[in-house]
Amino acid sequence: MSGAGKSTLVRCINLLEKPTSGSVFIDGQDISKITEKELRTVRYSVGMIFQQFNLLMQRTAEKNILFPLEIAGVDKETAQKRTAELLELVGLPDKAKAYPSQLSGGQKQRIAIARALANNPKILLCDEATSALDPSTTNAILKLLKEINLKLGITIVIITHEMSVVEQICSHVAIIDKSQIAEDGDVEDIFRNPKTDIAKKMIFSEGDQGPVIMGKNTYRIVFDERSSSDSVMAKMILETKCLVNILHADMKNIDGFTFGQMVIQLPEDELSAARAINYLRSHQITVEEVGSHVG
Amino acid sequence: MWDSSMTALIVQGTFETLYMTLASTLLAYVIGLPMGVLLVTSDSEGIVPMKVLNQVLNIVVNITRSIPFLILLIAVIPLTRLITGTTIGSTATIVPLVIAAAPFIARLVESSIKEVDYGIIEASLSMGASPIQVVTKVMIPEAKPSLIIGAAIATTTILGYSAMAGIVGGGGLGDIAIRFGYYRYETGMMVITVVLLVLIVQLFQEVGMKIAQKQDRRK
Numbered sequence: 001m002s003g004a005g006k007s008t009l010v011r012c013i014n015l016l017e018k019p020t021s022g023s024v025f026i027d028g029q030d031i032s033k034i035t036e037k038e039l040r041t042v043r044y045s046v047g048m049i050f051q052q053f054n055l056l057m058q059r060t061a062e063k064n065i066l067f068p069l070e071i072a073g074v075d076k077e078t079a080q081k082r083t084a085e086l087l088e089l090v091g092l093p094d095k096a097k098a099y100p101s102q103l104s105g106g107q108k109q110r111i112a113i114a115r116a117l118a119n120n121p122k123i124l125l126c127d128e129a130t131s132a133l134d135p136s137t138t139n140a141i142l143k144l145l146k147e148i149n150l151k152l153g154i155t156i157v158i159i160t161h162e163m164s165v166v167e168q169i170c171s172h173v174a175i176i177d178k179s180q181i182a183e184d185g186d187v188e189d190i191f192r193n194p195k196t197d198i199a200k201k202m203i204f205s206e207g208d209q210g211p212v213i214m215g216k217n218t219y220r221i222v223f224d225e226r227s228s229s230d231s232v233m234a235k236m237i238l239e240t241k242c243l244v245n246i247l248h249a250d251m252k253n254i255d256g257f258t259f260g261q262m263v264i265q266l267p268e269d270e271l272s273a274a275r276a277i278n279y280l281r282s283h284q285i286t287v288e289e290v291g292s293h294v295g
Numbered sequence: 296m297w298d299s300s301m302t303a304l305i306v307q308g309t310f311e312t313l314y315m316t317l318a319s320t321l322l323a324y325v326i327g328l329p330m331g332v333l334l335v336t337s338d339s340e341g342i343v344p345m346k347v348l349n350q351v352l353n354i355v356v357n358i359t360r361s362i363p364f365l366i367l368l369i370a371v372i373p374l375t376r377l378i379t380g381t382t383i384g385s386t387a388t389i390v391p392l393v394i395a396a397a398p399f400i401a402r403l404v405e406s407s408i409k410e411v412d413y414g415i416i417e418a419s420l421s422m423g424a425s426p427i428q429v430v431t432k433v434m435i436p437e438a439k440p441s442l443i444i445g446a447a448i449a450t451t452t453i454l455g456y457s458a459m460a461g462i463v464g465g466g467g468l469g470d471i472a473i474r475f476g477y478y479r480y481e482t483g484m485m486v487i488t489v490v491l492l493v494l495i496v497q498l499f500q501e502v503g504m505k506i507a508q509k510q511d512r513r514k
Contacts, residue, residue: 016417040424042423043422044423047422048421050414050417054418056437057437057513058437059512067432072423099512100512
């Protein structure tokens with residue numbers, strides 16, 4: 001949600017924003033207690049990309065990537081070599097001499113990513129890095145980030161309001177609401193079983209308006225990667241003879257595991273409803289009654 | 296009324312005007328550019344907030360800018376004599392011109408640098424840039440087109456001031472205009488000097504704009 005404090009939080013990680021209280025640890029080092037000069041050295045190893053790209057407009061793509069290397073005092077020859085490598089990595093070797101104003105949004109973000117990686121950071125901070133991009137460009141950038149994460153082993157911290165971004169490339173998620181971490185954990189766990197209202201709201205309202213839940217006896221059932229492969233719903237209906245009304249169904253692929261959720265309405269008849277629930281639970285499927293929290 | 300000595304006079308006046316203007320602009324930038332940068336960086340929202348320095352700079356700039364140039368010209372005569380050993384001629388005029396122009400330039404530089412998107416400055420800080428690196432590698436290069444336009448404005452303003460120095464025998468085209476056009480009612484001389492001044496202003500302005508446009512990579 002906007003104004004929750006996402007960007008403030010990410011700016012605290014590299015101390016662009018000084019926390020009024022508390023400490024920031026990077027690799028066991030409390031960076032809130034070190035001198036400005038030491039902090040600058042720490043910042044060499046923490047790359048950052050932004051929603052508005054923030055490239056130097058008066059420098060070519062290549063010179064933008066050279067910039068952090070100049071700052072860190074890397075010698076010219078090494079810096080040139082590194083720049084060429086990075087242009088290759090982000091797939092824009094032919095744009096070396098182009099100015100940012102001649103690049104598209106996606107290309108600008110690729111150059112910004114290359115720039116952020118120049119000094120071989122351990123962490124890459126992304127502040128709404130895809131929010132200014134169209135969906136297909138967003139996907140391409142996310143793919144690149146994932147590749148960087150896997151290939152170079154860089155920890156990536158992504159700030160976003162788009163749950164689809166989290167779903168696509170994150171392994172851990174923390175949901176922030178009104179300056180507080182509402183919920184955090186593995187993406188799979190949170191998506192499968194959001195506990196707080198804000199998490200439920202964010203996960204449910206993704207894409208369409210979310211399921212419209214009316215009436216009683218409404219349940220949310222969650223499949224994990226094991227149960228989504230066999231047709232457990234159909235079997236349940238056949239075996240229990242319970243008439244199920246499917247209100248909402250959504251299947252997602254997270255980090256190579258398929259999981260999905262469904263909102264169903266069971267008959268008023270308590271006995272057959274209980275039978276259905278028992279059947280599902282006996283197949284290790286999470287079933288929970290849902291109130292009218294989705295509006 | 297017209298002879299070759301007049302032509303020589305005009306040519307000499309033109310050179311004096313150009314000399315005063317360019318030398319003063321250059322020296323005024325030596326003082327004004329760092330002042331302008333400090334005005335931005337020492338601001339409470341700047342990269343190195345320094346409240347006292349910022350206030351002092353603002354007061355100095357505002358006071359100097361509110362003194363009419365003609366008054367300043369006369370008021371700094373002792374200083375002028377101290378520095379140049381004389382109070383008349385084009386070299387002597389450079390002293391009050393620099394004093395008047397430096398704070399004006401500081402404001403021009405300040406506004407140019409403030410045009411640079413703060414996101415870019417923040418990005419450079421996130422990469423570990425020191426304040427000096429932010430100034431020399433980000434603020435000034437990114438503001439370059441705007442700084443060049445500012446320089447064209449500064450030069451033409453200083454040219455106007457230099458003509459005023461003619462009142463106290465400052466040399467240059469302004470001096471000629473006052474001595475011949477005003478004291479001796481030689482309208483011809485007056486017209487020639489004014490036309491020349493207009494042409495020089497046009498030239499500086501046009502050249503400045505052209506360079507700024509060429510340097511601008513934002514579009």
